[in-house]
Amino acid sequence: MEMGNSADRPAYEFVDINTAGPGAVATAFANQVAYCQHAGAPITARVVAGIAAVLESDAESELLTRIRGWQGAPLADALPLRVAGGLHALHLSHGAPELAPIYRGENADDAAITGEVLALHEAALLPWLDGPPQTNEAGRSANFIAAMLWLADRGLPPRFECLEIGSSAGINLMLDRYSYDLGGVQVGPPDAVMHFAPLWQGAPPPDIAISIASTKGCDVAPVDLTDPAQALRLKAYIWPEHTIRFERMDAAIRAAHQCKPDLVQMNAADFVEAELARPQEAGTTRVLMHSIVWQYVPADQQVRVTSAMAAAGARATRERPLAWIMVEADRSVHRHKLTVQCWPGGGEETQLTWSHPHGADIAWLAGA
Numbered sequence: 001m002e003m004g005n006s007a008d009r010p011a012y013e014f015v016d017i018n019t020a021g022p023g024a025v026a027t028a029f030a031n032q033v034a035y036c037q038h039a040g041a042p043i044t045a046r047v048v049a050g051i052a053a054v055l056e057s058d059a060e061s062e063l064l065t066r067i068r069g070w071q072g073a074p075l076a077d078a079l080p081l082r083v084a085g086g087l088h089a090l091h092l093s094h095g096a097p098e099l100a101p102i103y104r105g106e107n108a109d110d111a112a113i114t115g116e117v118l119a120l121h122e123a124a125l126l127p128w129l130d131g132p133p134q135t136n137e138a139g140r141s142a143n144f145i146a147a148m149l150w151l152a153d154r155g156l157p158p159r160f161e162c163l164e165i166g167s168s169a170g171i172n173l174m175l176d177r178y179s180y181d182l183g184g185v186q187v188g189p190p191d192a193v194m195h196f197a198p199l200w201q202g203a204p205p206p207d208i209a210i211s212i213a214s215t216k217g218c219d220v221a222p223v224d225l226t227d228p229a230q231a232l233r234l235k236a237y238i239w240p241e242h243t244i245r246f247e248r249m250d251a252a253i254r255a256a257h258q259c260k261p262d263l264v265q266m267n268a269a270d271f272v273e274a275e276l277a278r279p280q281e282a283g284t285t286r287v288l289m290h291s292i293v294w295q296y297v298p299a300d301q302q303v304r305v306t307s308a309m310a311a312a313g314a315r316a317t318r319e320r321p322l323a324w325i326m327v328e329a330d331r332s333v334h335r336h337k338l339t340v341q342c343w344p345g346g347g348e349e350t351q352l353t354w355s356h357p358h359g360a361d362i363a364w365l366a367g368a
Contacts, residue, residue, distance in 0.1 A: 017295055017329075020073045025055065028074035032081065038335075039357055041239040046102055047087055048080045050114030059115055063122045066129055076295045078133050081237065086128030087114070089236035090121055103240050132296045133237045134223055136168035138248045139359025140291040140327050141175035142196045143338040143352075146182050146205045147325040148287070150352055150366055151342060153206035156285045156321045159213050163275050163286070165268040165305070166293030167217030169225045169234055170261030171252045176212035183364065193255045194248055198356070202364035213284050216262045218271035225256035245358060268297050269304035276312040282319045286312075291327035292336070292357065313343030327355060338362075 019027065029052035036045035055068055070079055090096035091103050096117045101108040118125065144162075152158035167173055179188030181197035183204030188195075223230045231253055238245045264271070272288060280286050288309060294302070309324055316322040323342040330337050338353040354363040 017076045018073045019075065020071075025068060025070050025074045025079065026052070029055065029080050031075055036239070039239075040360070041241055043103060043105060043241045044084060044239045046110050047084045047114065050102070050110035051080065051083050051087075051118070053111035054115040054118055057111070057115065059119070061119060061122055063118060063126055063129075066126070078296075079129075081133045082128050082131075083125065085133055085233075085237045086125040087117060088238075088240060089128075089233065090117065090124065091240075092232065092236060095124070096121055105241075131221060134168045134221075134234050136171040136223070136234060136252075137245065137291070137358045138171045138174075138178065138194055138252055139196055139198070139245070140355075140357075141172045141178060142180050142182060142198050142359045142362065143291070143327045143355050144172065144175055144289050144325055145180050145187050145210075146362065146364070147289075147323075147338060147340050147352055148210050148285075149182070149185065149187070149205040149208055150340065151285060151287075151323050152208045152210050154342070155318075156323065156342060157283045157319070158208060158210040159284045160210065161213045161280070161284050161286045162215040163272070163288050164215070164217035165219075165271060165288070165290045166296065167219045167222065167261070167263055169223035169230075169252070169256070170217050170219075170263040171225075171249075172289075172291065173215040173217045173261035173263065174252065174255055176215065177255055182362070194251045196359060198359050199361035200364065201361070203366075205364060205366070213281070214262075216264070216275070218264050218266040218268065220265065220267050222263050222265050224260075225253045226260070242358060267301060268293075269301035269308070272305045273308045276308050280320045285321050285323055287323045287325055289325040292329065294326065294328050309341075310347065313341075313347050316343035318344065329357070 029048055033045045033049045036048060055064060087099060091099045098113050098117055102110055102113060148160055164173055177192060178194045178196060179192035183200035185204045185207045223234055225231055235246065235249055238249065313322050321342060321344065323340060326339050327336055336355045336357050337351050338355055339349050339351050341347045341349050352366045
């Protein structure tokens with residue numbers, strides 16, 4: 001069962017996600033341990049802490065050298081989760097039985113076990129450093145739907161054309177195939193392939209009928225859910241204690257076999273610029289959305305996306321409005337937040353929720 005509690009959470013010392021250089025790797029691993037503990041992922045926290053202990057030891061290898069000398073910003077690059085994903089893949093494929101006590105939650109010498117596996121399986125683990133985690137999670141779509149309810153309540157057309165960057169396997173592009181209970185507000189089809197009922201705090205969102213006109217997404221390395229090898233890689237990034245997420249992944253795989261999501265291989269900036277240049281149907285709200293993606297978008301592309309949205313926002317009308325829905329991390333409090341901007345109206349950013357990173361709980365702030 002996925003863990004998550006929306007009660008008041010302790011504040012943490014702010015960690016600049018873009019920090020690089022001496023000490024940044026150790027800080028990133030310590031931050032990730034705290035983050036996993038805070039998000040109800042004690043096994044993943046143990047795995048990351050085990051890796052950190054090996055990094056602090058005198059063990060030497062090509063893998064450890066690459067991690068210790070990471071050239072980018074290790075926290076923004078999710079370096080700890082790249083390595084942890086590789087270890088989880090070994091566990092899922094039964095390639096490293098030494099890891100079993102950790103993943104079963106038993107008492108064990110985590111550093112010794114992790115060190116042995118890192119040494120024995122270096123060749124298999126090195127490729128996991130080459131790209132960021134694919135953290136597709138269907139539960140985050142509950143935030144997207146809540147934001148659309150809020151936008152419709154503000155008078156925007158309740159028919160949405162959804163554009164997503166960093167779509168990974170496109171699981172959230174299938175959000176119209178899921179159903180939701182959002183604080184008692186019911187959304188979605190009766191024959192939904194998945195149902196979400198996050199633990200809800202605060203007033204419910206507006207109860208307004210909405211529809212999804214279309215969904216389309218991009219990723220620099222899109223994942224094909226119908227390919228078993230690619231699906232296994234996605235599962236490796238699921239935190240093992242969150243068993244419900246494996247059930248969701250299997251449901252998403254079945255849904256993709258029925259009808260693949262509309263997903264193209266493009267970077268975020270090229271995709272957004274191209275899609276915003278297309279004609280927009282009157283009576284439809286065009287939405288750019290993303291979840292746990294922005295930190296992976298290069299700075300120059302962030303500038304291009306922001307500029308393209310501002311330019312499109314300046315052209316937006318009541319019949320053809322534009323919105324930007326984001327579910328991203330606030331590392332100062334180790335929580336995720338849902339924010340929305342919309343045009344016409346200036347594009348002022350409004351925070352609507354605090355949310356568990358996988359949608360287990362949502363605290364509604366709008367109108368609070």
